[in-house]
């Protein structure tokens with residue numbers, strides 16, 4: 352078995368997920384795979400983009416396509432401006448993020464991103480609980496200590512924020528974001544992005560969401576170009592985000608990988 356990965360490390364979008372406060376456990380998922388793949392002697396070609404002709408030439412009997420997703424860029428005028436970046440660039444530390452942020456999108460990834468951006472190391476939730484339980488400080492002080500210097504707006508055309516988050520975690524995540532001052536504007540229409548922020552309209556009234564950084568986190572489509580290039584040339588299997596770009600579903604990607612591996 353040969354594993355091709357065009358990045359310099361395995362893990363795909365789990366490398367983004369693991370940076371989110373509360374999701375550090377994904378580090379263990381990745382450690383597990385690194386250990387098992389080495390133990391089982393899987394050849395890993397990092398920094399290597401798999402291409403149809405090369406795969407055919409090398410004579411593989413079966414190919415599993417787990418190429419993930421392509422982030423969607425909504426057609427908002429001004430999206431080409433320099434302060435507009437993709438969520439992936441933020442997680443890869445390729446984009447500088449200012450203190451006034453507008454996120455285009457408000458699904459699970461946008462929520463995780465907001466969480467990361469307003470996360471304040473000054474005082475953890477555990478410390479806050481301890482200080483409060485012994486009445487060492489009052490709630491107002493805790494709020495002040497936990498407040499982020501960064502102002503984040505999440506924007507969404509639809510009604511709901513955090514769709515794609517688990518039923519039992521959604522309310523807690525949203526409550527935490529609100530506590531940290533993240534504002535969620537729903538049922539809006541995008542007008543344009545300008546250097547000073549994003550112009551939206553709410554109930555036909557135009558308003559400016561001030562932002563020095565605009566981050567696009569507006570869903571994704573399956574990345575199927577390699578799959579189509581190989582169809583009718585080699586037996587191919589499609590799994591994970593490349594099959595269906597559901598937002599936060601590593602479990603399905605892992606299950607489909609296990610199932611197709613067994614079937615082969």
Ligand SMILES: Cc1cc2nc3c(=O)[nH]c(=O)nc-3n(C[C@H](O)[C@H](O)[C@H](O)COP(=O)(O)OP(=O)(O)OC[C@H]3O[C@@H](n4cnc5c(N)ncnc54)[C@H](O)[C@@H]3O)c2cc1C
Pocket residue numbers: 355356357358361362363364365367368371374399400401402417418419420460463464574577590591592593597598599600601602604
């Ligand atoms: C911020 C964030 C938080 C998340 N949190 C959760 C969560 O809490 N729970 C959960 O279940 N899921 C979560 N997810 C979703 C989870 O990360 C994805 O469902 C999962 O990573 C999908 O796995 P995949 O292998 O299908 O695709 P990906 O993880 O997208 O990996 C695809 C890989 O293929 C590589 N690639 C693409 N084309 C080629 C090519 N031609 N040659 C070689 N390599 C190629 C890419 O570089 C990439 O590494 C989160 C995602 C994000 C972004």
